[in-house]
Amino acid sequence: MKGEEANFQTGLDALAKIANVYLNIHIKQRNSQLAAMRNVTLTAFDGPHPAGNVGVQINHIDPVVKGETVWTLDPQAVLFIGRLFNTGRVDFTRTVAVTGSEVLHPAYCKLQVGALLTSVFAGNVTRGKELRYISGNPLTGKQVSPNGFLGAFHNQLTVIPEGDDIHEMLGWIMPRFKQFSANRSYFSWLMGKKEYTLDARVKGGERHMIMSGEYDKVFPMDILPEFLIKAIIAGDIDRMEAWGYTKWLPRTSPFANLSAPRRWSCSTLSVPGLTGFALRWHNLISTN
Structure with missing residues:
Protein backbone atom coordinates (compact mmCIF):
# COMPACT_ATOMS: atom_id res chain seq x y z
CA MET A 1 0.00 0.00 0.00
CA LYS A 2 2.89 2.37 0.70
CA GLY A 3 3.32 4.80 -2.18
CA GLU A 4 -0.04 3.91 -3.73
CA GLU A 5 -2.33 5.91 -1.47
CA ALA A 6 -3.65 7.93 -4.43
CA ASN A 7 -4.61 4.78 -6.33
CA PHE A 8 -6.28 3.40 -3.21
CA GLN A 9 -8.36 6.56 -2.75
CA THR A 10 -9.38 6.52 -6.41
CA GLY A 11 -10.47 2.90 -6.08
CA LEU A 12 -12.55 3.75 -3.02
CA ASP A 13 -14.11 6.73 -4.83
CA ALA A 14 -15.09 4.49 -7.75
CA LEU A 15 -16.65 1.91 -5.44
CA ALA A 16 -18.52 4.64 -3.53
CA LYS A 17 -20.35 5.51 -6.75
CA ILE A 18 -22.16 2.16 -6.73
CA ALA A 19 -22.44 1.18 -3.04
CA ASN A 20 -21.69 2.18 0.53
CA VAL A 21 -18.04 1.45 1.27
CA TYR A 22 -16.83 0.20 4.65
CA LEU A 23 -13.08 0.35 5.27
CA ASN A 24 -11.83 -1.82 8.13
CA ILE A 25 -8.35 -1.18 9.51
CA HIS A 26 -6.26 -2.32 12.47
CA ILE A 27 -6.48 -0.10 15.52
CA LYS A 28 -2.76 0.72 15.20
CA GLN A 29 -3.46 2.23 11.76
CA ARG A 30 -5.73 4.96 13.15
CA ASN A 31 -2.99 7.55 12.67
CA SER A 32 -1.95 6.31 9.23
CA GLN A 33 -3.04 7.61 5.83
CA LEU A 34 -5.61 4.81 5.64
CA ALA A 35 -7.59 6.49 8.41
CA ALA A 36 -7.79 9.67 6.32
CA MET A 37 -9.45 8.00 3.32
CA ARG A 38 -12.64 9.71 2.11
CA ASN A 39 -16.06 8.38 1.06
CA VAL A 40 -15.88 5.42 3.46
CA THR A 41 -17.24 4.33 6.82
CA LEU A 42 -14.15 3.60 8.89
CA THR A 43 -13.98 0.87 11.55
CA ALA A 44 -10.89 -0.09 13.56
CA PHE A 45 -10.37 -3.63 14.88
CA ASP A 46 -8.01 -5.13 17.41
CA GLY A 47 -7.32 -8.63 18.69
CA PRO A 48 -5.69 -11.90 17.63
CA HIS A 49 -6.39 -13.75 14.39
CA PRO A 50 -9.00 -13.97 12.93
CA ALA A 51 -9.90 -10.41 14.02
CA GLY A 52 -8.55 -9.27 10.65
CA ASN A 53 -10.82 -11.65 8.75
CA VAL A 54 -13.47 -9.76 6.80
CA GLY A 55 -16.18 -12.31 7.58
CA VAL A 56 -15.59 -11.87 11.31
CA GLN A 57 -15.60 -8.09 10.92
CA ILE A 58 -18.90 -8.10 9.04
CA ASN A 59 -20.40 -10.30 11.74
CA HIS A 60 -19.47 -7.78 14.43
CA ILE A 61 -20.36 -4.60 12.51
CA ASP A 62 -23.60 -5.55 10.78
CA PRO A 63 -24.34 -9.30 10.53
CA VAL A 64 -25.67 -10.54 7.21
CA VAL A 65 -29.34 -11.50 7.33
CA LYS A 66 -31.56 -13.41 4.97
CA GLY A 67 -31.94 -11.70 1.61
CA GLU A 68 -28.83 -9.50 1.93
CA THR A 69 -25.76 -9.56 -0.30
CA VAL A 70 -22.41 -8.23 0.90
CA TRP A 71 -19.48 -7.86 -1.49
CA THR A 72 -15.91 -7.71 -0.19
CA LEU A 73 -12.59 -6.68 -1.72
CA ASP A 74 -9.12 -6.91 -0.29
CA PRO A 75 -7.01 -3.70 -0.34
CA GLN A 76 -4.90 -4.81 -3.30
CA ALA A 77 -8.02 -5.40 -5.40
CA VAL A 78 -9.02 -1.80 -4.65
CA LEU A 79 -5.60 -0.78 -5.97
CA PHE A 80 -6.36 -2.58 -9.25
CA ILE A 81 -9.43 -0.39 -9.69
CA GLY A 82 -7.59 2.78 -8.72
CA ARG A 83 -4.72 2.12 -11.14
CA LEU A 84 -7.20 1.58 -13.96
CA PHE A 85 -8.90 4.95 -13.43
CA ASN A 86 -5.67 6.86 -12.77
CA THR A 87 -3.57 5.44 -15.61
CA GLY A 88 -6.06 3.89 -18.03
CA ARG A 89 -4.14 0.61 -17.81
CA VAL A 90 -5.07 -2.72 -16.24
CA ASP A 91 -2.35 -3.60 -13.73
CA PHE A 92 -2.85 -6.72 -11.61
CA GLU A 162 5.26 -32.36 3.62
CA GLY A 163 5.98 -34.66 6.57
CA ASP A 164 5.50 -37.93 4.69
CA ASP A 165 9.10 -38.92 5.40
CA ILE A 166 8.48 -39.01 9.17
CA HIS A 167 7.52 -42.31 10.76
CA GLU A 168 6.68 -42.52 14.46
CA MET A 169 6.18 -45.75 16.35
CA LEU A 170 3.10 -45.52 18.60
CA GLY A 171 3.02 -41.81 17.87
CA TRP A 172 -0.38 -41.33 19.46
CA ILE A 173 0.95 -42.18 22.93
CA MET A 174 4.41 -40.60 22.70
CA PRO A 175 5.05 -37.52 24.91
CA ARG A 176 6.07 -35.35 21.93
CA PHE A 177 7.93 -32.46 23.53
CA LYS A 178 8.51 -30.69 20.21
CA GLN A 179 5.08 -30.90 18.57
CA PHE A 180 2.11 -28.57 18.86
CA SER A 181 -1.23 -29.61 20.35
CA ALA A 182 -4.25 -27.34 20.72
CA ASN A 183 -5.62 -29.56 23.50
CA ARG A 184 -2.44 -30.19 25.49
CA SER A 185 -2.39 -33.79 24.32
CA TYR A 186 1.43 -33.66 24.21
CA PHE A 187 3.91 -32.65 26.87
CA SER A 188 5.10 -29.72 24.75
CA TRP A 189 2.77 -27.34 26.61
CA LEU A 190 4.97 -27.80 29.67
CA MET A 191 7.85 -26.15 27.81
CA GLY A 192 6.15 -22.73 27.71
CA LYS A 193 5.49 -20.64 24.64
CA LYS A 194 7.63 -21.63 21.68
CA GLU A 195 7.58 -21.71 17.90
CA TYR A 196 6.75 -24.97 16.12
CA THR A 197 7.57 -26.20 12.64
CA LEU A 198 4.27 -27.61 11.42
CA ASP A 199 4.06 -29.97 8.46
CA ALA A 200 1.22 -31.06 6.18
CA ARG A 201 0.38 -34.34 7.94
CA VAL A 202 -3.21 -34.86 9.05
CA LYS A 203 -2.11 -37.09 11.97
CA GLY A 204 -5.31 -39.08 12.17
CA GLY A 205 -8.31 -40.19 10.16
CA GLU A 206 -11.92 -39.13 9.74
CA ARG A 207 -14.03 -39.82 12.81
CA HIS A 208 -17.64 -39.42 13.83
CA MET A 209 -18.55 -36.04 15.22
CA ILE A 210 -18.81 -35.92 19.01
CA MET A 211 -20.34 -32.92 20.78
CA SER A 212 -17.11 -32.09 22.60
CA GLY A 213 -17.21 -28.30 22.51
CA GLU A 214 -13.89 -28.10 20.64
CA TYR A 215 -15.31 -25.88 17.90
CA ASP A 216 -16.80 -23.47 20.45
CA LYS A 217 -13.29 -22.64 21.70
CA VAL A 218 -12.02 -21.41 18.34
CA PHE A 219 -15.05 -20.11 16.40
CA PRO A 220 -14.91 -16.29 16.26
CA MET A 221 -18.71 -15.82 15.97
CA ASP A 222 -21.35 -16.11 18.67
CA ILE A 223 -23.02 -19.23 17.28
CA LEU A 224 -23.23 -22.93 18.16
CA PRO A 225 -20.96 -24.41 15.47
CA GLU A 226 -21.48 -28.09 16.26
CA PHE A 227 -25.26 -27.82 15.90
CA LEU A 228 -24.78 -25.83 12.70
CA ILE A 229 -22.39 -28.41 11.24
CA LYS A 230 -24.85 -31.22 11.96
CA ALA A 231 -27.58 -29.24 10.17
CA ILE A 232 -25.30 -28.78 7.13
CA ILE A 233 -24.48 -32.50 7.02
CA ALA A 234 -28.20 -33.29 7.19
CA GLY A 235 -29.03 -30.69 4.52
CA ASP A 236 -31.60 -29.11 6.86
CA ILE A 237 -31.88 -25.57 5.48
CA ASP A 238 -34.26 -24.34 8.19
CA ARG A 239 -31.96 -25.42 10.99
CA MET A 240 -28.94 -24.05 9.14
CA GLU A 241 -30.61 -20.66 9.10
CA ALA A 242 -31.64 -20.95 12.76
CA TRP A 243 -28.12 -21.84 13.89
CA GLY A 244 -26.53 -18.84 12.13
CA TYR A 245 -25.36 -20.10 8.76
CA THR A 246 -25.53 -16.62 7.22
CA LYS A 247 -22.77 -15.57 9.64
CA TRP A 248 -20.36 -18.29 8.52
CA LEU A 249 -17.95 -18.16 5.60
CA PRO A 250 -15.41 -20.92 4.81
CA ARG A 251 -12.43 -18.71 5.61
CA THR A 252 -13.76 -17.68 9.05
CA SER A 253 -13.15 -21.09 10.62
CA PRO A 254 -9.52 -22.07 9.89
CA PHE A 255 -8.68 -22.92 13.51
CA ALA A 256 -11.62 -25.30 13.67
CA ASN A 257 -9.94 -27.33 10.93
CA LEU A 258 -6.62 -27.25 12.78
CA SER A 259 -7.75 -28.13 16.29
CA ALA A 260 -10.73 -30.46 15.79
CA PRO A 261 -10.09 -34.19 16.37
CA ARG A 262 -12.39 -35.26 13.52
CA ARG A 263 -9.94 -34.65 10.68
CA TRP A 264 -12.36 -33.28 8.13
CA SER A 265 -12.59 -29.72 6.93
CA CYS A 266 -15.26 -27.36 8.23
CA SER A 267 -14.34 -24.88 5.50
CA THR A 268 -14.91 -27.46 2.76
CA LEU A 269 -18.15 -28.59 4.39
CA SER A 270 -19.56 -25.07 4.36
CA VAL A 271 -19.36 -24.73 0.57
CA PRO A 272 -22.05 -27.29 -0.39
CA GLY A 273 -24.12 -26.02 2.51
CA LEU A 274 -23.91 -22.49 1.17
CA THR A 275 -24.84 -23.72 -2.31
CA GLY A 276 -27.94 -25.48 -1.01
CA PHE A 277 -28.88 -22.43 1.04
CA ALA A 278 -28.57 -20.13 -1.98
CA LEU A 279 -30.49 -22.49 -4.28
CA ARG A 280 -33.41 -22.65 -1.87
CA TRP A 281 -33.82 -18.90 -1.75
CA HIS A 282 -33.40 -18.64 -5.51
CA ASN A 283 -36.24 -21.13 -5.97
CA LEU A 284 -38.45 -19.29 -3.47
CA ILE A 285 -37.88 -15.98 -5.24
CA SER A 286 -38.49 -17.54 -8.66
CA THR A 287 -41.85 -19.00 -7.63
CA ASN A 288 -43.18 -15.87 -5.91
Missing part, protein backbone atom coordinates in the same frame (compact mmCIF):
# COMPACT_ATOMS: atom_id res chain seq x y z
CA THR A 93 0.47 -6.50 -9.77
CA ARG A 94 0.25 -7.72 -6.18
CA THR A 95 2.66 -7.48 -3.27
CA VAL A 96 3.07 -11.08 -2.12
CA ALA A 97 4.68 -12.38 1.09
CA VAL A 98 6.90 -15.45 0.57
CA THR A 99 6.78 -17.28 3.90
CA GLY A 100 7.07 -20.64 5.65
CA SER A 101 9.59 -22.59 7.70
CA GLU A 102 11.23 -24.01 4.56
CA VAL A 103 11.78 -20.67 2.82
CA LEU A 104 15.43 -19.66 3.10
CA HIS A 105 14.88 -15.93 2.57
CA PRO A 106 11.35 -14.80 3.50
CA ALA A 107 10.52 -11.57 1.72
CA TYR A 108 7.93 -9.51 -0.11
CA CYS A 109 7.90 -9.56 -3.88
CA LYS A 110 5.85 -8.03 -6.70
CA LEU A 111 3.94 -10.57 -8.79
CA GLN A 112 1.19 -10.48 -11.36
CA VAL A 113 -1.98 -12.40 -10.52
CA GLY A 114 -1.54 -15.86 -12.04
CA ALA A 115 2.25 -15.45 -12.23
CA LEU A 116 4.45 -18.53 -12.67
CA LEU A 117 6.08 -19.33 -9.32
CA THR A 118 9.19 -21.16 -10.55
CA SER A 119 11.50 -18.16 -10.16
CA VAL A 120 10.10 -17.35 -6.70
CA PHE A 121 10.92 -20.76 -5.23
CA ALA A 122 14.07 -21.60 -7.22
CA GLY A 123 17.07 -21.64 -4.85
CA ASN A 124 14.97 -20.22 -2.02
CA VAL A 125 13.67 -23.39 -0.32
CA THR A 126 15.19 -26.17 1.77
CA ARG A 127 16.58 -29.06 -0.26
CA GLY A 128 16.62 -32.75 0.56
CA LYS A 129 13.04 -33.14 1.83
CA GLU A 130 9.52 -33.27 0.47
CA LEU A 131 7.82 -29.88 0.64
CA ARG A 132 4.26 -28.60 0.49
CA TYR A 133 3.87 -25.48 -1.66
CA ILE A 134 0.81 -23.37 -0.88
CA SER A 135 -0.70 -20.41 -2.69
CA GLY A 136 -2.11 -18.56 0.31
CA ASN A 137 -1.61 -19.45 3.97
CA PRO A 138 -1.47 -22.97 5.47
CA LEU A 139 -4.98 -22.71 6.94
CA THR A 140 -6.99 -21.53 3.93
CA GLY A 141 -4.61 -21.65 0.94
CA LYS A 142 -4.45 -24.04 -2.02
CA GLN A 143 -1.71 -26.57 -2.72
CA VAL A 144 0.33 -25.80 -5.84
CA SER A 145 3.40 -27.27 -7.47
CA PRO A 146 6.75 -25.42 -7.33
CA ASN A 147 6.07 -24.62 -10.98
CA GLY A 148 2.48 -23.57 -10.28
CA PHE A 149 0.76 -20.21 -10.41
CA LEU A 150 -0.26 -17.50 -7.96
CA GLY A 151 -3.96 -17.67 -7.06
CA ALA A 152 -6.20 -14.78 -8.10
CA PHE A 153 -7.02 -13.81 -4.51
CA HIS A 154 -3.79 -14.74 -2.73
CA ASN A 155 -1.19 -12.33 -1.36
CA GLN A 156 0.94 -14.96 0.38
CA LEU A 157 3.00 -17.99 -0.65
CA THR A 158 3.93 -20.61 1.94
CA VAL A 159 6.34 -23.55 1.97
CA ILE A 160 6.20 -26.11 4.80
CA PRO A 161 7.46 -29.70 5.19
Whole structure:
Protein backbone atom coordinates (compact mmCIF):
# COMPACT_ATOMS: atom_id res chain seq x y z
CA MET A 1 0.00 0.00 0.00
CA LYS A 2 2.89 2.37 0.70
CA GLY A 3 3.32 4.80 -2.18
CA GLU A 4 -0.04 3.91 -3.73
CA GLU A 5 -2.33 5.91 -1.47
CA ALA A 6 -3.65 7.93 -4.43
CA ASN A 7 -4.61 4.78 -6.33
CA PHE A 8 -6.28 3.40 -3.21
CA GLN A 9 -8.36 6.56 -2.75
CA THR A 10 -9.38 6.52 -6.41
CA GLY A 11 -10.47 2.90 -6.08
CA LEU A 12 -12.55 3.75 -3.02
CA ASP A 13 -14.11 6.73 -4.83
CA ALA A 14 -15.09 4.49 -7.75
CA LEU A 15 -16.65 1.91 -5.44
CA ALA A 16 -18.52 4.64 -3.53
CA LYS A 17 -20.35 5.51 -6.75
CA ILE A 18 -22.16 2.16 -6.73
CA ALA A 19 -22.44 1.18 -3.04
CA ASN A 20 -21.69 2.18 0.53
CA VAL A 21 -18.04 1.45 1.27
CA TYR A 22 -16.83 0.20 4.65
CA LEU A 23 -13.08 0.35 5.27
CA ASN A 24 -11.83 -1.82 8.13
CA ILE A 25 -8.35 -1.18 9.51
CA HIS A 26 -6.26 -2.32 12.47
CA ILE A 27 -6.48 -0.10 15.52
CA LYS A 28 -2.76 0.72 15.20
CA GLN A 29 -3.46 2.23 11.76
CA ARG A 30 -5.73 4.96 13.15
CA ASN A 31 -2.99 7.55 12.67
CA SER A 32 -1.95 6.31 9.23
CA GLN A 33 -3.04 7.61 5.83
CA LEU A 34 -5.61 4.81 5.64
CA ALA A 35 -7.59 6.49 8.41
CA ALA A 36 -7.79 9.67 6.32
CA MET A 37 -9.45 8.00 3.32
CA ARG A 38 -12.64 9.71 2.11
CA ASN A 39 -16.06 8.38 1.06
CA VAL A 40 -15.88 5.42 3.46
CA THR A 41 -17.24 4.33 6.82
CA LEU A 42 -14.15 3.60 8.89
CA THR A 43 -13.98 0.87 11.55
CA ALA A 44 -10.89 -0.09 13.56
CA PHE A 45 -10.37 -3.63 14.88
CA ASP A 46 -8.01 -5.13 17.41
CA GLY A 47 -7.32 -8.63 18.69
CA PRO A 48 -5.69 -11.90 17.63
CA HIS A 49 -6.39 -13.75 14.39
CA PRO A 50 -9.00 -13.97 12.93
CA ALA A 51 -9.90 -10.41 14.02
CA GLY A 52 -8.55 -9.27 10.65
CA ASN A 53 -10.82 -11.65 8.75
CA VAL A 54 -13.47 -9.76 6.80
CA GLY A 55 -16.18 -12.31 7.58
CA VAL A 56 -15.59 -11.87 11.31
CA GLN A 57 -15.60 -8.09 10.92
CA ILE A 58 -18.90 -8.10 9.04
CA ASN A 59 -20.40 -10.30 11.74
CA HIS A 60 -19.47 -7.78 14.43
CA ILE A 61 -20.36 -4.60 12.51
CA ASP A 62 -23.60 -5.55 10.78
CA PRO A 63 -24.34 -9.30 10.53
CA VAL A 64 -25.67 -10.54 7.21
CA VAL A 65 -29.34 -11.50 7.33
CA LYS A 66 -31.56 -13.41 4.97
CA GLY A 67 -31.94 -11.70 1.61
CA GLU A 68 -28.83 -9.50 1.93
CA THR A 69 -25.76 -9.56 -0.30
CA VAL A 70 -22.41 -8.23 0.90
CA TRP A 71 -19.48 -7.86 -1.49
CA THR A 72 -15.91 -7.71 -0.19
CA LEU A 73 -12.59 -6.68 -1.72
CA ASP A 74 -9.12 -6.91 -0.29
CA PRO A 75 -7.01 -3.70 -0.34
CA GLN A 76 -4.90 -4.81 -3.30
CA ALA A 77 -8.02 -5.40 -5.40
CA VAL A 78 -9.02 -1.80 -4.65
CA LEU A 79 -5.60 -0.78 -5.97
CA PHE A 80 -6.36 -2.58 -9.25
CA ILE A 81 -9.43 -0.39 -9.69
CA GLY A 82 -7.59 2.78 -8.72
CA ARG A 83 -4.72 2.12 -11.14
CA LEU A 84 -7.20 1.58 -13.96
CA PHE A 85 -8.90 4.95 -13.43
CA ASN A 86 -5.67 6.86 -12.77
CA THR A 87 -3.57 5.44 -15.61
CA GLY A 88 -6.06 3.89 -18.03
CA ARG A 89 -4.14 0.61 -17.81
CA VAL A 90 -5.07 -2.72 -16.24
CA ASP A 91 -2.35 -3.60 -13.73
CA PHE A 92 -2.85 -6.72 -11.61
CA THR A 93 0.47 -6.50 -9.77
CA ARG A 94 0.25 -7.72 -6.18
CA THR A 95 2.66 -7.48 -3.27
CA VAL A 96 3.07 -11.08 -2.12
CA ALA A 97 4.68 -12.38 1.09
CA VAL A 98 6.90 -15.45 0.57
CA THR A 99 6.78 -17.28 3.90
CA GLY A 100 7.07 -20.64 5.65
CA SER A 101 9.59 -22.59 7.70
CA GLU A 102 11.23 -24.01 4.56
CA VAL A 103 11.78 -20.67 2.82
CA LEU A 104 15.43 -19.66 3.10
CA HIS A 105 14.88 -15.93 2.57
CA PRO A 106 11.35 -14.80 3.50
CA ALA A 107 10.52 -11.57 1.72
CA TYR A 108 7.93 -9.51 -0.11
CA CYS A 109 7.90 -9.56 -3.88
CA LYS A 110 5.85 -8.03 -6.70
CA LEU A 111 3.94 -10.57 -8.79
CA GLN A 112 1.19 -10.48 -11.36
CA VAL A 113 -1.98 -12.40 -10.52
CA GLY A 114 -1.54 -15.86 -12.04
CA ALA A 115 2.25 -15.45 -12.23
CA LEU A 116 4.45 -18.53 -12.67
CA LEU A 117 6.08 -19.33 -9.32
CA THR A 118 9.19 -21.16 -10.55
CA SER A 119 11.50 -18.16 -10.16
CA VAL A 120 10.10 -17.35 -6.70
CA PHE A 121 10.92 -20.76 -5.23
CA ALA A 122 14.07 -21.60 -7.22
CA GLY A 123 17.07 -21.64 -4.85
CA ASN A 124 14.97 -20.22 -2.02
CA VAL A 125 13.67 -23.39 -0.32
CA THR A 126 15.19 -26.17 1.77
CA ARG A 127 16.58 -29.06 -0.26
CA GLY A 128 16.62 -32.75 0.56
CA LYS A 129 13.04 -33.14 1.83
CA GLU A 130 9.52 -33.27 0.47
CA LEU A 131 7.82 -29.88 0.64
CA ARG A 132 4.26 -28.60 0.49
CA TYR A 133 3.87 -25.48 -1.66
CA ILE A 134 0.81 -23.37 -0.88
CA SER A 135 -0.70 -20.41 -2.69
CA GLY A 136 -2.11 -18.56 0.31
CA ASN A 137 -1.61 -19.45 3.97
CA PRO A 138 -1.47 -22.97 5.47
CA LEU A 139 -4.98 -22.71 6.94
CA THR A 140 -6.99 -21.53 3.93
CA GLY A 141 -4.61 -21.65 0.94
CA LYS A 142 -4.45 -24.04 -2.02
CA GLN A 143 -1.71 -26.57 -2.72
CA VAL A 144 0.33 -25.80 -5.84
CA SER A 145 3.40 -27.27 -7.47
CA PRO A 146 6.75 -25.42 -7.33
CA ASN A 147 6.07 -24.62 -10.98
CA GLY A 148 2.48 -23.57 -10.28
CA PHE A 149 0.76 -20.21 -10.41
CA LEU A 150 -0.26 -17.50 -7.96
CA GLY A 151 -3.96 -17.67 -7.06
CA ALA A 152 -6.20 -14.78 -8.10
CA PHE A 153 -7.02 -13.81 -4.51
CA HIS A 154 -3.79 -14.74 -2.73
CA ASN A 155 -1.19 -12.33 -1.36
CA GLN A 156 0.94 -14.96 0.38
CA LEU A 157 3.00 -17.99 -0.65
CA THR A 158 3.93 -20.61 1.94
CA VAL A 159 6.34 -23.55 1.97
CA ILE A 160 6.20 -26.11 4.80
CA PRO A 161 7.46 -29.70 5.19
CA GLU A 162 5.26 -32.36 3.62
CA GLY A 163 5.98 -34.66 6.57
CA ASP A 164 5.50 -37.93 4.69
CA ASP A 165 9.10 -38.92 5.40
CA ILE A 166 8.48 -39.01 9.17
CA HIS A 167 7.52 -42.31 10.76
CA GLU A 168 6.68 -42.52 14.46
CA MET A 169 6.18 -45.75 16.35
CA LEU A 170 3.10 -45.52 18.60
CA GLY A 171 3.02 -41.81 17.87
CA TRP A 172 -0.38 -41.33 19.46
CA ILE A 173 0.95 -42.18 22.93
CA MET A 174 4.41 -40.60 22.70
CA PRO A 175 5.05 -37.52 24.91
CA ARG A 176 6.07 -35.35 21.93
CA PHE A 177 7.93 -32.46 23.53
CA LYS A 178 8.51 -30.69 20.21
CA GLN A 179 5.08 -30.90 18.57
CA PHE A 180 2.11 -28.57 18.86
CA SER A 181 -1.23 -29.61 20.35
CA ALA A 182 -4.25 -27.34 20.72
CA ASN A 183 -5.62 -29.56 23.50
CA ARG A 184 -2.44 -30.19 25.49
CA SER A 185 -2.39 -33.79 24.32
CA TYR A 186 1.43 -33.66 24.21
CA PHE A 187 3.91 -32.65 26.87
CA SER A 188 5.10 -29.72 24.75
CA TRP A 189 2.77 -27.34 26.61
CA LEU A 190 4.97 -27.80 29.67
CA MET A 191 7.85 -26.15 27.81
CA GLY A 192 6.15 -22.73 27.71
CA LYS A 193 5.49 -20.64 24.64
CA LYS A 194 7.63 -21.63 21.68
CA GLU A 195 7.58 -21.71 17.90
CA TYR A 196 6.75 -24.97 16.12
CA THR A 197 7.57 -26.20 12.64
CA LEU A 198 4.27 -27.61 11.42
CA ASP A 199 4.06 -29.97 8.46
CA ALA A 200 1.22 -31.06 6.18
CA ARG A 201 0.38 -34.34 7.94
CA VAL A 202 -3.21 -34.86 9.05
CA LYS A 203 -2.11 -37.09 11.97
CA GLY A 204 -5.31 -39.08 12.17
CA GLY A 205 -8.31 -40.19 10.16
CA GLU A 206 -11.92 -39.13 9.74
CA ARG A 207 -14.03 -39.82 12.81
CA HIS A 208 -17.64 -39.42 13.83
CA MET A 209 -18.55 -36.04 15.22
CA ILE A 210 -18.81 -35.92 19.01
CA MET A 211 -20.34 -32.92 20.78
CA SER A 212 -17.11 -32.09 22.60
CA GLY A 213 -17.21 -28.30 22.51
CA GLU A 214 -13.89 -28.10 20.64
CA TYR A 215 -15.31 -25.88 17.90
CA ASP A 216 -16.80 -23.47 20.45
CA LYS A 217 -13.29 -22.64 21.70
CA VAL A 218 -12.02 -21.41 18.34
CA PHE A 219 -15.05 -20.11 16.40
CA PRO A 220 -14.91 -16.29 16.26
CA MET A 221 -18.71 -15.82 15.97
CA ASP A 222 -21.35 -16.11 18.67
CA ILE A 223 -23.02 -19.23 17.28
CA LEU A 224 -23.23 -22.93 18.16
CA PRO A 225 -20.96 -24.41 15.47
CA GLU A 226 -21.48 -28.09 16.26
CA PHE A 227 -25.26 -27.82 15.90
CA LEU A 228 -24.78 -25.83 12.70
CA ILE A 229 -22.39 -28.41 11.24
CA LYS A 230 -24.85 -31.22 11.96
CA ALA A 231 -27.58 -29.24 10.17
CA ILE A 232 -25.30 -28.78 7.13
CA ILE A 233 -24.48 -32.50 7.02
CA ALA A 234 -28.20 -33.29 7.19
CA GLY A 235 -29.03 -30.69 4.52
CA ASP A 236 -31.60 -29.11 6.86
CA ILE A 237 -31.88 -25.57 5.48
CA ASP A 238 -34.26 -24.34 8.19
CA ARG A 239 -31.96 -25.42 10.99
CA MET A 240 -28.94 -24.05 9.14
CA GLU A 241 -30.61 -20.66 9.10
CA ALA A 242 -31.64 -20.95 12.76
CA TRP A 243 -28.12 -21.84 13.89
CA GLY A 244 -26.53 -18.84 12.13
CA TYR A 245 -25.36 -20.10 8.76
CA THR A 246 -25.53 -16.62 7.22
CA LYS A 247 -22.77 -15.57 9.64
CA TRP A 248 -20.36 -18.29 8.52
CA LEU A 249 -17.95 -18.16 5.60
CA PRO A 250 -15.41 -20.92 4.81
CA ARG A 251 -12.43 -18.71 5.61
CA THR A 252 -13.76 -17.68 9.05
CA SER A 253 -13.15 -21.09 10.62
CA PRO A 254 -9.52 -22.07 9.89
CA PHE A 255 -8.68 -22.92 13.51
CA ALA A 256 -11.62 -25.30 13.67
CA ASN A 257 -9.94 -27.33 10.93
CA LEU A 258 -6.62 -27.25 12.78
CA SER A 259 -7.75 -28.13 16.29
CA ALA A 260 -10.73 -30.46 15.79
CA PRO A 261 -10.09 -34.19 16.37
CA ARG A 262 -12.39 -35.26 13.52
CA ARG A 263 -9.94 -34.65 10.68
CA TRP A 264 -12.36 -33.28 8.13
CA SER A 265 -12.59 -29.72 6.93
CA CYS A 266 -15.26 -27.36 8.23
CA SER A 267 -14.34 -24.88 5.50
CA THR A 268 -14.91 -27.46 2.76
CA LEU A 269 -18.15 -28.59 4.39
CA SER A 270 -19.56 -25.07 4.36
CA VAL A 271 -19.36 -24.73 0.57
CA PRO A 272 -22.05 -27.29 -0.39
CA GLY A 273 -24.12 -26.02 2.51
CA LEU A 274 -23.91 -22.49 1.17
CA THR A 275 -24.84 -23.72 -2.31
CA GLY A 276 -27.94 -25.48 -1.01
CA PHE A 277 -28.88 -22.43 1.04
CA ALA A 278 -28.57 -20.13 -1.98
CA LEU A 279 -30.49 -22.49 -4.28
CA ARG A 280 -33.41 -22.65 -1.87
CA TRP A 281 -33.82 -18.90 -1.75
CA HIS A 282 -33.40 -18.64 -5.51
CA ASN A 283 -36.24 -21.13 -5.97
CA LEU A 284 -38.45 -19.29 -3.47
CA ILE A 285 -37.88 -15.98 -5.24
CA SER A 286 -38.49 -17.54 -8.66
CA THR A 287 -41.85 -19.00 -7.63
CA ASN A 288 -43.18 -15.87 -5.91
